[in-house]
Amino acid sequence: MTNWDNFVFTFFNARVMAEYLPRIIDGFFLTVGLAALIVASGLALGLGLAVIRSFRVRPLNWLIVFLVDLFRALPPLVIIVLIYFGLPPIGLAPSGFVSTWLALTFVLAAFAEEIFWAGILAVPKGQWEAARSTGMSFARTLLWVVLPQAVRLTIPPLTNRTIAITKGTALGSVVAVAEILSQASAGVSFSSNPSPLTLGAIAYLVLFVPVVAFGRWVETRFAWRR
Amino acid sequence: MLNGAPILEARGIHKHFGTLHVLKGVDLVVAPRELVFIIGPSGSGKSTLLRCCNRLEEPSSGSVVVDGIDLLDRRTDINAARRRIGMVFQSFNLYPHMTALGNVTLALRRVLGRGREEAEAIAHAALKRVGLDEKANAYPLELSGGQQQRVAIARAIALEPRVMLFDEPTSALDPELVGGVLKVMRELRESGMTMVVVSHEMGFARAAADRVLFMDHGLVVEEGPPAQIFGEPRAERLRGFLRELDRH
Numbered sequence: 507m508t509n510w511d512n513f514v515f516t517f518f519n520a521r522v523m524a525e526y527l528p529r530i531i532d533g534f535f536l537t538v539g540l541a542a543l544i545v546a547s548g549l550a551l552g553l554g555l556a557v558i559r560s561f562r563v564r565p566l567n568w569l570i571v572f573l574v575d576l577f578r579a580l581p582p583l584v585i586i587v588l589i590y591f592g593l594p595p596i597g598l599a600p601s602g603f604v605s606t607w608l609a610l611t612f613v614l615a616a617f618a619e620e621i622f623w624a625g626i627l628a629v630p631k632g633q634w635e636a637a638r639s640t641g642m643s644f645a646r647t648l649l650w651v652v653l654p655q656a657v658r659l660t661i662p663p664l665t666n667r668t669i670a671i672t673k674g675t676a677l678g679s680v681v682a683v684a685e686i687l688s689q690a691s692a693g694v695s696f697s698s699n700p701s702p703l704t705l706g707a708i709a710y711l712v713l714f715v716p717v718v719a720f721g722r723w724v725e726t727r728f729a730w731r732r
Numbered sequence: 733m734l735n736g737a738p739i740l741e742a743r744g745i746h747k748h749f750g751t752l753h754v755l756k757g758v759d760l761v762v763a764p765r766e767l768v769f770i771i772g773p774s775g776s777g778k779s780t781l782l783r784c785c786n787r788l789e790e791p792s793s794g795s796v797v798v799d800g801i802d803l804l805d806r807r808t809d810i811n812a813a814r815r816r817i818g819m820v821f822q823s824f825n826l827y828p829h830m831t832a833l834g835n836v837t838l839a840l841r842r843v844l845g846r847g848r849e850e851a852e853a854i855a856h857a858a859l860k861r862v863g864l865d866e867k868a869n870a871y872p873l874e875l876s877g878g879q880q881q882r883v884a885i886a887r888a889i890a891l892e893p894r895v896m897l898f899d900e901p902t903s904a905l906d907p908e909l910v911g912g913v914l915k916v917m918r919e920l921r922e923s924g925m926t927m928v929v930v931s932h933e934m935g936f937a938r939a940a941a942d943r944v945l946f947m948d949h950g951l952v953v954e955e956g957p958p959a960q961i962f963g964e965p966r967a968e969r970l971r972g973f974l975r976e977l978d979r980h
């Protein structure tokens with residue numbers, strides 16, 4: 507066999523690929539579902555924390571800053587493992603799926619809170635003053651004037667961070683979540699051929715290239731109209 | 733001109749920023765339909781005084797009563813009170829994510845609870861008054877500075893305030909755009925609006941003001957009708973200030 511044939515046999519083995527494709531597809535949809543859950547709950551929680559923080563209640567803000575720093579400092583895998591193996595002794599037994607979902611939700615929420623908060627601070631003081639001078643309350647000003655602008659400012663960094671963290675769904679393979687990577691590496695073990703990993707990589711591209719493109723689109727869509 | 737109960741009555745206003753004593757006992761009493769013009773060097777406390785009049789700045793001491801409402805009373809609903817006080821800023825502060833129409837309708841809808849149609853009818857009328865109804869669907873960045881400032885005026889008058897505060901409304905504008913904004917202010921004044929204007933547009937003051945206050949170092953140093961302030965200034969600091977303006 508030539509080197510080229512060897513390469514194709516190793517990484518693009520049609521027989522092996524055909525055999526494991528259905529499992530990779532299962533893994534794909536599981537990853538999509540898990541990632542969607544993480545994005546929805548992580549961004550919502552992050553935005554909620556940033557809104558609470560904008561009311562500037564001292565003790566609450568200390569707590570938020572502490573939690574945010576904690577979840578930004580810990581490696582996501584450590585958080586997954588802590589939840590998966592650490593909660594059963596106190597009577598809770600989250601599945602690998604739930605553990606991964608919770609852990610990555612907290613991580614995304616922590617980063618998103620910081621990004622939203624920076625966005626809120628970046629809205630000029632004059633915007634607050636203009637709205638307050640028309641009799642709008644603090645909460646209404648935040649909702650109608652400040653947050654829409656803050657969210658637009660945060661879309662580029664938020665998109666990047668969200669993509670980075672949703673890729674962390676691959677960490678779920680450690681706690682037996684049957685997502686793409688876990689299906690692919692199981693396939694590699696059974697078939698003694700790396701082709702399932704090639705399929706896995708393709709599955710990740712199919713999933714994330716549109717997400718990255720969507721991020722770009724959102725960025726231009728939300729730029730100020732000129 | 734001072735007939736009827738004042739619409740705005742600020743008395744004995746002091747304001748400290750840390751160790752900085754910015755207002756040192758200022759009185760500002762404005763009668764219905766009166767236009768009071770405030771001049772003075774930069775840093776003399778003009779903006780701070782205006783901002784104390786709608787409590788964007790909390791006075792350290794003194795009293796502010798607007799249309800019979802004690803603004804500094806803790807029981808006062810400050811948001812309700814602020815609806816009676818329009819404010820126009822040097823930097824316009826239009827909401828960039830909303831059209832001109834959206835800027836004007838926001839408070840009508842979210843504060844006064846007007847329905848969309850009613851709010852838009854009021855907003856179109858307000859935009860018409862500033863001569864910009866044809867720009868109702870333009871975003872602030874699509875408008876010139878002068879147009880933005882006129883939309884900001886429309887945003888304020890749509891709430892039918894009892895008094896309007898202008899903080900250097902034309903200072904950020906290119907010279908050729910100043911006239912349009914002053915014209916709108918002039919018409920507003922002729923329609924009977926009570927106004928307090930901080931500005932360096934002395935020509936406008938001469939033509940439209942009932943009373944001119946000269947502030948320096950946190951105090952009202954001299955006040956009187958424009959003819960007196962510009963024609964026979966008494967205080968040495970006021971004369972110096974006017975000489976300085978003439979030179980530019």
Ligand SMILES: Nc1ncnc2c1ncn2[C@@H]1O[C@H](COP(=O)(O)OP(=O)(O)O)[C@@H](O)[C@H]1O
Nearest residue numbers: 749752754772773774775776777778779780781
């Ligand atoms: N938020 C603030 N914090 C500290 N100092 C301030 C603040 N606002 C205004 N000042 C100070 O108060 C003084 C008066 O300011 P201002 O009222 O803006 O003057 P003017 O409008 O007459 O130029 C200035 O010395 C300014 O630096």
Ligand SMILES: [Mg+2]
Nearest residue numbers: 778779780900
């Ligand atoms: Mg000023």
